[in-house]
Amino acid sequence: MVQYIVRRLLFSIPVVLGVTLITFILLNVVPGDPVLEMVGKYADPETIQQIREQLGLNDPLVVQYLRFLFNLLRGDLGRSFKTNLPVSKMIADTFPTTLKLALSSYLVAIALGVTTGIISAVKQYSFLDRFMMILALAGISAPVFWVAVVAQLIFGLKLGWFPISGYYSLKHMILPAIVLGTRFAALIARYTRSALLDVIRQDYIRTARAKGLTERRVIFVHALKNAMIPVVTILGMQLSGLLTGSILTETVFAIPGLGRLSVWALSQRDFPLVQGTVVFTAIVYILGNLIVDISYAFLNPRVRLK
């Protein structure tokens, strides 16, 4: 297992390199001078040249890229053009917020999604099943932005149960976590339902029932564990998605997370910060997938990691 993890991590190196190269090329191909974003509307060409020189933007692209890689190897992501703060510090300051938001919405998603999925599967074709699946479909289809505004309007402004936006306390996290979480819950519910339905039809479940086990035991001990494999895949993919895809939620709820930082960096053409957030996100993604693969082995001994 350790060998497997080490090998997977080693394989990730070219992936990260590829990501940095593609980001670097894209940033330099897209028109728009970062210095123009920094200076005012009247700045003269000399000032622009000066700043370009200071930031090393006049060096050949190869030199700039190699410098970035060299620094990356030393664990240095460079300094933000705009703030002059270390990129790693800016990421370290915002990532925990995004992680908290992701994890809390993850909990909401799992709790809601798996429960509804199980109920739907067990009560297949019942009114409850249909109702829940329609709700899930609506959940998947509704834009996050819209759900967020409606939630703010009802639970924030009208009922006053939760703060409308901001990031000051645990209470501020509830609404965003529910908004972001219910969306994934809908997806998880549908996956859980179909996976569980597949498993329930298997012979070993019939055997379990024939042995006289209670329905509860059949579902929770025998069926659910196996039904969870495709669900875990989705969960793993969603975790990375939650981390990186919370941009809209962070914007609407004014949460200072990594998503907003990366959008800000891009709008400012802050190259080191964009590179930094992209590399960091790639690493999170790779780790997320690795965790999913490892968890397969725990769920299903038939999956051998070689």
Add this chain to the structure above:
Amino acid sequence: MRKVLLVAVLIFAVATFFAQTPKRGGVLHDYFTTDRMTFDPQEDTTLQTYAMARLLFSTLVRYKGETLELEPELLAKMPEISEDGKVYTFELKKGIKFHDGKTELTSDDVKFTIERMLSPKGRGASKWLFEPILGAEEFMKGQSTSLEGFKKIDDYRFQIILKEPYAPFLYHLAVPGASIYSEKLVKAAGDNWRLNPVGTGPFRLKRHVPNTEIVFERNPYYFEQGLPYLDGIVFRIVPDSTTALMEFEAGTLDVVTIPVLEYERLKASGKYNIIEKEALNTYYFLMNMSDPKWSNPILRKTMAMAINKKELAEAVFGPRATVATSFVTPGIPGSYPLGQGPAYDYNPEEAKKLVAQLGNIGKVTAWQWGGDTLSQPNIIIQAMAKEVGIDLEIIPVESAAFRQARREGKIPANYGNWWADIPDPDNYIGVFFGENNQMSSGYNNKEVQEMIKKARVEVDPEKRAQMYREIEYKLIREDVAVIPLFHLKYLLATQKNVHGIIAHPTGITVYLYAYKE
């Protein structure tokens, strides 16, 4: 009876006096849509950073309340100007302290501030503010180490000598980008300066939590007795305008910029104070006079007559917009009064006749700043052009790319807006149509450009104003270089207990006199 009346009048007078007397204390809750991650107005020229600069720093002169009239701020009195309009003599107020309560403001700080902006090694983004000063060019190029046009007389008095007379120079000194820094404190802060500002302004920075909030507290050493009234101001970073409005309605924000669609509802509710203020801006449709197609004056004139400005303004900004007939915003010395400018009126019949003269010109192009779909104003302009027979294609271009192309003069035409930095026609006409302009107007009428140069240095205000009106007539009526569309009002709503916030025509919100009941 008389006595009773007198007493009643007295009581009323006293009551009004107390009702209007600002109350000291309290914290104001406002917001910004983004965190600029800097407090240095020399580097960042956005209205947001400028609004914060008015809290943190002071300028030599400032606008008097809501007006466009200047008054001394750090100065003891308005500067004396020599007859030839070149030498300005200044005197600083004595005993002005920076936020640390120790460092005192002197003439050297003013010199340092100007040189920092102009420094070839710095990141000064508004060099234009000090460029009229003698020797600025040499200094900017690194050919001199000291600014020739700055003469220190003593710690509180100094002279600034201009290259040539330039009437709006004093306005430059009121722009927040010209905020005065302390040489000692800037040097001590080094690279951290942009996030650790120390000024002489009414408030000082208490806390900055990136992308979350910026907290200011009253400066106990502020040089104006009794000001500011507020104990502090908290700016939360709320990127989404709908969210901000909900926070405002929930009472957690004291101020909000009114979204166009919500204006009527907020006003009708009677629950809030509404601040409506004419601002120095013009929304326009600019056509590149050097573009192969737009170089045709008949096409430009057709376009000018095709746009129904009233309909466009109402559709896009509702009550916020006023139809423009001139490019220089009314109210500025040298501008045309509202509604009396030289712009062409909407005249679809005439436009259709002109199109017939144009013959088959095919598709003409305009660019849009950012976005991936067409913005509402562009959709309307396109439809109006189509109605008279112009096939106008509008291409959305990502903002950074747009900015770069604009600098290079490569934009064929575009709908845009200009918020002036100073109330002077040169800030419109010189910027857009002078030689080497960076606004992609492609303007190439040498005669008018000569006139622009002359108007710039004219000392007699009356004569100068007349010159600009003449130039603008030629620009808009004869050359149809730009189509002024409308001017936008500054619209803010505040909670009922909030008073004294000034929405200044320059677009900057001033909190110095703000208070909460």
